[in-house]
Amino acid sequence: MRLRFLFCILVLLSFAVPVKVMAQDVSVGNLSSLKVSDLSDDKITAIWNKLEESGLSETEAYKLMIQKGVPPDEVQAFKDRVTLLGLNGKKNKTSISNKARKQSVDYSRDSLTVVKKPTGVINATPKARDTTQALQVYGLDFFNQFDITFEPNVNMATPKGYVLGPGDNVIVLVTGLNESSQTSKVTPEGNLVLSYAGVVYVNGFTIEQATALIRNKMTRIYPGLKTGQTQITVNLGNTRSIRVTLTGEVKTPGSYTLSSLTTLFNALYNSGGPSINGSLRNIEIIRANRVYKTVDFYDFLQKGILSGNVRLEDQDVIRIPVYKKRVSIKGEVKRPAIYELKDDEQLEDLINYAGGYTDIAYKGIAKVEQINALEREIKDVPANLFNNFTPRNGDVITIGAITNRYANRVVLEGAVYRPGPYELTAGLTLSSLLKSARGLKAEAYMVRGFIKRTLPDLQKQFISFKPQEVASGAGDIPLMREDTVVVLDESTFISRRMVTVNGNVRTPSSFVYRKGMKLSDVIAMAGGFTDVAAERHVEVSRIIRNEQDSVANQVVQSFNIDMSAGTNNDIPLEPMDYIFVQRLVNYRSLGNVSVKGEVLFPGDYAVQRRDESARDFIQRAGGITPYGSLENAQVFRKGVRVNLDLTNLSNDKLNRESQILLEGDSIYVPRVITFVDVTGAVNNPQLINYDNSSFKYYINAAGGTTSKAYLKGAYIKYPNGLNRPVRHFLFFRNYPSVKPGSKIIVPEKDPSLKFRLSVGDITGIASALTALISLIAILRTKN
Numbered sequence: 001m002r003l004r005f006l007f008c009i010l011v012l013l014s015f016a017v018p019v020k021v022m023a024q025d026v027s028v029g030n031l032s033s034l035k036v037s038d039l040s041d042d043k044i045t046a047i048w049n050k051l052e053e054s055g056l057s058e059t060e061a062y063k064l065m066i067q068k069g070v071p072p073d074e075v076q077a078f079k080d081r082v083t084l085l086g087l088n089g090k091k092n093k094t095s096i097s098n099k100a101r102k103q104s105v106d107y108s109r110d111s112l113t114v115v116k117k118p119t120g121v122i123n124a125t126p127k128a129r130d131t132t133q134a135l136q137v138y139g140l141d142f143f144n145q146f147d148i149t150f151e152p153n154v155n156m157a158t159p160k161g162y163v164l165g166p167g168d169n170v171i172v173l174v175t176g177l178n179e180s181s182q183t184s185k186v187t188p189e190g191n192l193v194l195s196y197a198g199v200v201y202v203n204g205f206t207i208e209q210a211t212a213l214i215r216n217k218m219t220r221i222y223p224g225l226k227t228g229q230t231q232i233t234v235n236l237g238n239t240r241s242i243r244v245t246l247t248g249e250v251k252t253p254g255s256y257t258l259s260s261l262t263t264l265f266n267a268l269y270n271s272g273g274p275s276i277n278g279s280l281r282n283i284e285i286i287r288a289n290r291v292y293k294t295v296d297f298y299d300f301l302q303k304g305i306l307s308g309n310v311r312l313e314d315q316d317v318i319r320i321p322v323y324k325k326r327v328s329i330k331g332e333v334k335r336p337a338i339y340e341l342k343d344d345e346q347l348e349d350l351i352n353y354a355g356g357y358t359d360i361a362y363k364g365i366a367k368v369e370q371i372n373a374l375e376r377e378i379k380d381v382p383a384n385l386f387n388n389f390t391p392r393n394g395d396v397i398t399i400g401a402i403t404n405r406y407a408n409r410v411v412l413e414g415a416v417y418r419p420g421p422y423e424l425t426a427g428l429t430l431s432s433l434l435k436s437a438r439g440l441k442a443e444a445y446m447v448r449g450f451i452k453r454t455l456p457d458l459q460k461q462f463i464s465f466k467p468q469e470v471a472s473g474a475g476d477i478p479l480m481r482e483d484t485v486v487v488l489d490e491s492t493f494i495s496r497r498m499v500t501v502n503g504n505v506r507t508p509s510s511f512v513y514r515k516g517m518k519l520s521d522v523i524a525m526a527g528g529f530t531d532v533a534a535e536r537h538v539e540v541s542r543i544i545r546n547e548q549d550s551v552a553n554q555v556v557q558s559f560n561i562d563m564s565a566g567t568n569n570d571i572p573l574e575p576m577d578y579i580f581v582q583r584l585v586n587y588r589s590l591g592n593v594s595v596k597g598e599v600l601f602p603g604d605y606a607v608q609r610r611d612e613s614a615r616d617f618i619q620r621a622g623g624i625t626p627y628g629s630l631e632n633a634q635v636f637r638k639g640v641r642v643n644l645d646l647t648n649l650s651n652d653k654l655n656r657e658s659q660i661l662l663e664g665d666s667i668y669v670p671r672v673i674t675f676v677d678v679t680g681a682v683n684n685p686q687l688i689n690y691d692n693s694s695f696k697y698y699i700n701a702a703g704g705t706t707s708k709a710y711l712k713g714a715y716i717k718y719p720n721g722l723n724r725p726v727r728h729f730l731f732f733r734n735y736p737s738v739k740p741g742s743k744i745i746v747p748e749k750d751p752s753l754k755f756r757l758s759v760g761d762i763t764g765i766a767s768a769l770t771a772l773i774s775l776i777a778i779l780r781t782k783n
Contacts, residue, residue, distance in 0.1 A: 036077040044078070048087045080257070135328050138337040138353070139280045139301050143251075143273025164202045164210055165260070165314060166190060167240025172214060176230040178222045183237055196221050210234060242314035246271050249278030249320045258312070264295060265309045267318060279323040281340050285310065286317040298340075302353065327391040329354050331399035332361030341391060348386040350397065362400045369396040410479050412437050414487035415444035430477040431470050433485060440467055445488040451477065452484040497575035501526045504533035504581045513575040519561060520570045522579060534582040535564040540571070541578040591663020595621040598628025598669045613659040614646055614667055629672045632719035632741065636666045641721050670719055673741035678702040680746035681709035695726075695735030698744055710749045717743040 036044075051061040065075050164170070166188045174180045184192050190203020192210075197217040202210040211234040215225055224230030239260045244267055246253050251272030258267060264285060274280060280297040295308030312318075323340050327350055330336040334355030341350060347366065357363055366386070368379045371394050381389050391397065408424040410433065417438035422428075430451070434440065446468035453461040467487055469475045479485075497513040499522055506527025511517075519540065529535055541558045561569050573579075590607035600622025614635055624630055635642040642665075648655055661667075675687040676698050683703030691697070695716070705711055712733075715725035719741035727734040738744070 036074050036081060039081075041081075044081050045087060047078075048082055135330060135336060135338050137276065137326070138335070138339050139297060140273060140276070142301065143269055162207050162236060162260075162311075163313065164205055164207065164236075165240055165242075166203065168260070169237030169239075170202070170210070171235045171237050172218075173233040173235065174218070174222060174230060175233070177224040178230045186240075194218065207234060207236065242312060242316075244312050244314075244316050244318065246318045246320070249275045249322055250318075251275050260312075260314070262312050263309045264312060264318065265300070265306075267312060274320045277322050278320040279340060281323075281342055282321055283308075284319040284321070285312070286319055287313060287315075292316075298353070325391075325393040327393070327395045327397065329397045329399070331397075332358040332401050333399050334358055343390075345390075346387055347381065347389045347391055347397065350391060351386065351399075357399065358401075360401045362402045365400075367398045367400065369398070370394070406482065409482060411482075411484045412487075413484065414449070415441040415489040416487055417441060424479060424481055424483075428479050430465065430479060430485065431473060433479060434467075434471060434487075440471060440487060441489075443490050445490045445493065449485070449487045451479075452486070453480060454482055499573055499575070499577050499579070501579040501581070503579075504530045504583050506530055513573070513577075517573050518570050519563070519573060519579065522573065523563070523581070529563075529581060532583050532587045534584045536562045537582040538563045539580045539582065540573075541580070542574060543576050593617050593661050593663075594666040596666065596668050597633075598625045598671050599623065600625060607661070607663060611660050613656070614644060614661055615659065617661060617667060618646070618669070624669055627671050628669045629719065629741070630669065633667060633669045634721050635661070636668070637662065638664065643722070670741075673719060675741070676738055677743040678746075679743065680714070681706045681748045682746055690738070690740040693737040693739070695738055695744070698738060699746070705746055706748075708748045710747050714744065714746045717745065 039047075056064065062075055062079060065078070066072065070078075164186055166186050168186045169183055170186065170192055171181070171183050172194060182195055184194060186192055186202060190201055192200045192202045192214070194200060194214065194217065197214075197220070200210075200213050200217050202213065205213065211232070214234055215232050218232060219225045222230045222232075225232060241257050242260050242262070243255055243257055244262070245255045246267065250268075251274070253271070256267060256270065258270075264283070268274075268283070274283075280301075283295040283297060284291050285293045285295065293308070293310055295310075297308070299305045299308060325341045325343070326338050327341050328338045329350055333351065334357075336354065339350055339353050347368075351357070364383050366381045366383075368381055368389075368391065370377050370379065370392055406421075409421050410424050410428070411421050412419050412433060416434065417440075419437065422433060422436060440446075444467055447466060449465050449467045449470075451463040451465070453463060455461055463477065465475060465477060470477070498510045499513050499517065500510045501522050502508045505523060506529075509526060511522060511525055519538070523529065523538075538561045539558055540561060541556050544552070544555055544557050546552045546555070561571060563569060590610065592604045592606050594604050595617050596602045599618060602621060605617055605620055614633075618624065618630075618633075631647050633644075633646045635644045635646075644659060646659070674690050676690055677687050678698050678701070679685045682699065682705055686702055688698055688701050699705065712726060712728060715723050716736050716738060717723050718739055724736040726736065
């Protein structure tokens, strides 16, 4: 067992080791010629996933890349791309793909195509106050979207205001009388080396200014530039990389390596945007140690204006300060949230930021909850002061809704042609309201209607009227605000009374009672009688209407009606009658009995009588053939053998009743067999011609039992299905008698029950016997 276990482990290791080696070969086999700048984000992600599947850690993966011949600068570039895409340290595949899609920067014009993103800790959102816990800070969720990247358009024409710097590729194109094209890269010293023209210093100059400098240098080579016969065009090829630092209340602060075409919004989005305490209204761009521009992100969020999306330059610093004032607004405004306000902005500006009022807003007043030095306080600001009220930091403004009441409504309900709410005009009365509703329906209850009214002191009042009198112009009632007029329907006072028919009809069901309904009508509505219906025994049960105060013994009266053909015993029905159609007593099939074996006509026979016996079915099957054995006939009921002796002709009542067969029973008459089958643990199992009834005779005729025979467990299986074992009493055995067709079965001994004694058992028994003999000897000596 241990050798087998070790073999399985070796087999598993032989498969596991090649798999891991294969994974490493697949992931890093062709990395020696790796060019990170030429790979898209999807390819970087695919390579990283293969490295993770191989079981290598991040440090081991980078070492393996160097061992495979990847240059160190390419390894560093790959590491930067992995950090940018957020692949390292992420276990959730879904979050990796989302973050990669959000923060991917694929600049085809940038030969480096590198955005170095530092690892930062996102500030946790502090627990909001109870009054604003359902509100979110407006604008922060904008940076959590994955379909907006603010990537610069690298396919656009070179901006004339683009400032050149070291690393930019410049394309100089000469057309016209002279034609030439050359590409040169700005050196770290800021120079551009041109063939035949020399060195041109372009660092810090715009494209437009650099074009004039290059034209002046190349005029000596191409005189046609002075006359206009030759033109010169300067375009930007691959852009350089710049380093930008984000600091302050930003989710991921640090230094970023970006393309020189990157704008402010692109840098903010890749950093995750401001943290929960960061300001969206005062984002500062610091250039050359001075605040170059202060950007209000609300201009973009509210109006879509991109004036603050300026292009960044090398060594720019983006600072997001802590917010100074945030005010919450909730209630009936279109965008409830927490908004950041400037010092000069008023409540009216806050409502505009929130999208204005909803349709059901109450515009007359705003409730302002403020925090003073010791406690909270609330102020009611009327609408005419919205332009002059300056909210404070932490204020909570609530815009309420108009009340859910009507100033001039009455409601009409019930049996009128046009129910619903109506306008309460001056002098409106009940009769004029009914005329406006096109009058009363025919089924209106003319005796009673009512008005539900709420008085000015909130007392509830109930006023009843007679619709018939009001419709005729008498007893008119003036209506008040919020009155509800109810005209009842006569069906309200009529119970839904039913008549039920059940039993042997085609569709037993219940029907609505209608005056004039008769018994034959209900039976016809139920589809008529079935084939087994006892038409002469239709029972009708009717509830007795007893109006006495004493408890009666009989509450239902039942009577039988003969509805057979030719009779006119049709009776009118009453509500709640229950009709039951009985079944014919003898109109039914008693089932079949199967007769098989040695009979003249085996098959399935229908049960004709309730007391038909097994011998009757055998007689209906033509009787037993000359080869059949009635003595050994077997009867089965639901697959279980029934012990019946069909040769017993006794007229005893119990015997006659036991031989009656039921539906589904079966009879099998076997063939007469004159042999005895001896099988099991005998030396020569065989069929032996029947000679006598001795059990031992047939055992000896089969050569006797084997050494493994268990003769005590031998038994006989008779042809009628019964079994009889060998019986034991003390040292004597009583063998059953043998009949023709019997089968003698001698089982083998169970090896697990074999009596065995070990050396220890024998020693123990010997010791016990020795002690017993010694005890007997001592007792005899004393006597």
